[in-house]
Amino acid sequence: MKRSTIFDVAKLAGVSIKTVSRVVNHEPNVREATKIKVEKAITQLQYRPDQSARNLASHRSHMIGLVYDDPSAYEIPSSGYVMRLQQGALAACRAANFELLIHPCNYRKRQVNAELTSLIEHARPAGIILAAPLSNMPKIVRAIEATGTPLVQLSPGNGGGKRLSVVTGDRDASAEMTRYLASLGHKTIAFIKGHPSHKAVANRFLGYCEGLEEGNLKFSDRLVADGDNSFGSGEACAEKLLKLKNRPTAIFAANDDMAVGVMRAASRLGIKVPAQLSVAGFDDIALARQINPTLTTVRQPLTDMAELAAEALIKGKNGSESKSSVQHIPAALKLRDSTGPAPAQA
């Protein structure tokens, strides 16, 4: 049997299609009695508005797009990050009866822009959530803005800018973690930096420096290694750091994937965590609680951030709310088993 249209409902309810439309869209100016009549017809006919028609006529949709760096470009997918992003966005979508489109994209490729434009034209999402590190790439941000699609940036890295964004205190939390390590008696605390293109992660290095200072430790270049956010790079950096003659008693990695790599390297080198080495990460991916010992880390409220972003997009469908605002959700230390007091002797 054919699907019923707004006309069928109108006829059955004895009203005009516009009235049906009003009821469906919860618009004002409909008498309660009329509304009930229409609603009855809707259930009776099992009417469900056609989104394509709706989108076409109204120039919006009930979908939002989540765009993030393609994790399969990495050695091992940093799935925790992506999953939490999705989880948050999905929560907001579910609540508002929206659907979520996911679009990982590799910013290293030339065609990113075309790809994003194509996504937008194809799906006409009501808005785009742009995750870090893509959110701090002007080229990408501009490409999306050019289409006129509402955009929320997640952790854009810089101050906040003139657009909608959701951020967390990467720097503050890193400083706090560093101070915590110092408070455990660690004197040589190494740091593994993240990928340079990822500004929010770069801020964590700043926090580390700040934390050292506040903990009355001096910064040393040799204790800093350059990772790229991947598990493998964490492993490699750790190996390098752990072979130093005066090796660090604590390693703080700019993200969990790398921290897990550190633990793997330590285990291979026969170094016990946390007895001989404390390891800390950042993000609190699911894996952090699954490995052994469980990883001390900073819980980045990724899920909440994505949810907030999605909500903003969904609400803002009327037009444009406050055009620029930065929502801040604080991060929190998660102290677990991978960190402990500094060993007596190095």
Place this chain on the structure above:
Amino acid sequence: MKRSTIFDVAKLAGVSIKTVSRVVNHEPNVREATKIKVEKAITQLQYRPDQSARNLASHRSHMIGLVYDDPSAYEIPSSGYVMRLQQGALAACRAANFELLIHPCNYRKRQVNAELTSLIEHARPAGIILAAPLSNMPKIVRAIEATGTPLVQLSPGNGGGKRLSVVTGDRDASAEMTRYLASLGHKTIAFIKGHPSHKAVANRFLGYCEGLEEGNLKFSDRLVADGDNSFGSGEACAEKLLKLKNRPTAIFAANDDMAVGVMRAASRLGIKVPAQLSVAGFDDIALARQINPTLTTVRQPLTDMAELAAEALIKGKNGSESKSSVQHIPAALKLRDSTGPAPAQA
């Protein structure tokens, strides 16, 4: 500036809109010269067809929906499974210029059907990929079929049925893994079953039984524990099994999440893997290579399966191809460090 429409292109190229439409859709019956003229106009005007209009007029779309069990309902998201599913579907989408809609849903809820119907009406996907264990739930399958949306089931568990599906040899691979463990000298091989609602996982238990027989080992009830696919259940089951008076020297878990739980339990109980206990899983999630020791498992070709499913949906847009077919992609053993020879004494 306003977006150009098919009319603008037609005018500029000096043809009718229908001809433009033909060129855009790669339809036959267009002279080469005309085609080139139109294509030139398209680039010049930066014309991009509006999907909403297209969908409305043609009753199809360029999106496919991926529906899977909501992992956040679990204690710890089994993110590896979902990520690989997404990866495969995304690969196919990217190649065909489709977009991917993700829709985790909790089958335990009453409203699943309404939710799925709503997804379909909202987005009008060209097809749905239904992952296990949802794919073996008649209620859900029927709800989707009722909407007339093309459907591909992943690992539906039963023989294959009359619909499109993509399966792997869960049973054979499990038997193979069991034989492998037997070949290492293990006499007491325990098994942790998965969630009973997940038929494909249930088949793995059958494979275990089969493998025992072929390895000339006898099946024992006390060596079988009931997990539910979650990390936590694996941990709990392992604890139970490892406290048996004649404890197993090998534990084969029906999925990797549970196998990781087993390793965690072993580590807590001070049991060394693989020296004192061999652990094997199933799926080959990313985590399998990240933990220490790395996990011996069965590589379920999830990514390939999802990709194949998406391709089928994308190709089949013309109408209905062969209405019933079962694609089989074999699974393969991944021998890593968590398994080894049986210890001399138990």
Place this chain on the structure above:
DNA sequence: GTGAAAGCGCTAACAC
């Protein structure tokens, strides 16, 4: 090979 006209099912603007 190509084009004209008729919708697809809805929303928007304005009339009543």
Place this chain on the structure above:
DNA sequence: GTGTTAGCGCTTTCAC
């Protein structure tokens, strides 16, 4: 409060 009338930008007949 409610209905009327145009479109939204495309695909589909079917005619030429």
